[in-house]
Amino acid sequence: MKPKTSALLSHHNSITHLFTTRMGGISKSPFMSNNLAFHVGDDRDDVITNHQNLTKQMNYNLANLVHMQQIHSDKIIIVDPKTHNFDNPPECDALITNQKNIPLMVMTADCTPVLMYDPVKQIIAVAHAGRAGAMKGIVPKTIQKMSEEFGSEIKNILVVLGPSIGACCYEVGEKIAEEVTQSGYGLATVDENGRYSLDVNAIIHQQLKALEVPPEQIDDLRICNACHNETYFSYRADKQKTGRIAGILMLK
Numbered sequence: 697m698k699p700k701t702s703a704l705l706s707h708h709n710s711i712t713h714l715f716t717t718r719m720g721g722i723s724k725s726p727f728m729s730n731n732l733a734f735h736v737g738d739d740r741d742d743v744i745t746n747h748q749n750l751t752k753q754m755n756y757n758l759a760n761l762v763h764m765q766q767i768h769s770d771k772i773i774i775v776d777p778k779t780h781n782f783d784n785p786p787e788c789d790a791l792i793t794n795q796k797n798i799p800l801m802v803m804t805a806d807c808t809p810v811l812m813y814d815p816v817k818q819i820i821a822v823a824h825a826g827r828a829g830a831m832k833g834i835v836p837k838t839i840q841k842m843s844e845e846f847g848s849e850i851k852n853i854l855v856v857l858g859p860s861i862g863a864c865c866y867e868v869g870e871k872i873a874e875e876v877t878q879s880g881y882g883l884a885t886v887d888e889n890g891r892y893s894l895d896v897n898a899i900i901h902q903q904l905k906a907l908e909v910p911p912e913q914i915d916d917l918r919i920c921n922a923c924h925n926e927t928y929f930s931y932r933a934d935k936q937k938t939g940r941i942a943g944i945l946m947l948k
């Protein structure tokens with residue numbers, strides 16, 4: 697199973713990107729097999745081997761990779777290579793950089809991995825957007841920060857939503873459904889046979905529309921990782937004990 701890429705990003709020569717799958721690694725069950733996260737209980741040496749294999753595919757130095765200690769927040773960090781590296785991931789849910797050969801990584805197992813690119817100013821960003829992060833506006837806030845800190849114009853920014861849990865597989869209780877609706881994201885909940893389901897990507901799309909990101913610059917891969925659990929880790933489908941896939945973006 698080849699990793700997934702976005703046609704929107706693939707024809708830009710100054711970046712490289714991909715979304716990994718759970719296949720092709722060496723981790724054992726329940727992290728079988730290409731788990732990239734250290735905090736889930738997997739064997740550390742196996743996780744490092746999986747990371748090393750990815751460096752060969754994407755051609756980067758593992759020490760330079762910046763991943764995150766993700767906390768379902770709206771905290772955004774501008775990467776400082778002197779402080780942030782593979783052994784020192786910052787605590788945040790989005791990363792931005794204008795520096796070459798610094799791969800940015802977001803890890804997920806149901807939440808939405810989001811890759812952002814400004815091809816005019818050559819700025820990249822990644823974000824981790826589950827229900828909490830999406831509700832806090834991690835994606836539009838990251839785009840605004842790209843604009844404030846690096847002069848990115850919103851009309852130039854490309855946004856890709858990677859494999860994540862779809863409304864098809866994300867049932868929520870009435871309380872969460874109400875909370876989402878009351879926050880103005882009424883489109884995100886559907887009532888089907890008395891059950892509530894949540895479409896996190898619909899929240900993100902609504903925010904991108906409000907920000908006036910051109911729709912043709914948004915690529916939602918529309919892969920539900922729970923429906924495709926044989927290919928992707930899913931926190932829900934795997935009953936919580938599972939690995940993490942990754943979205944990776946780097947300026948070359």
Ligand SMILES: [Zn+2]
Nearest residue numbers: 864865920923
């Ligand atoms: Zn599904």
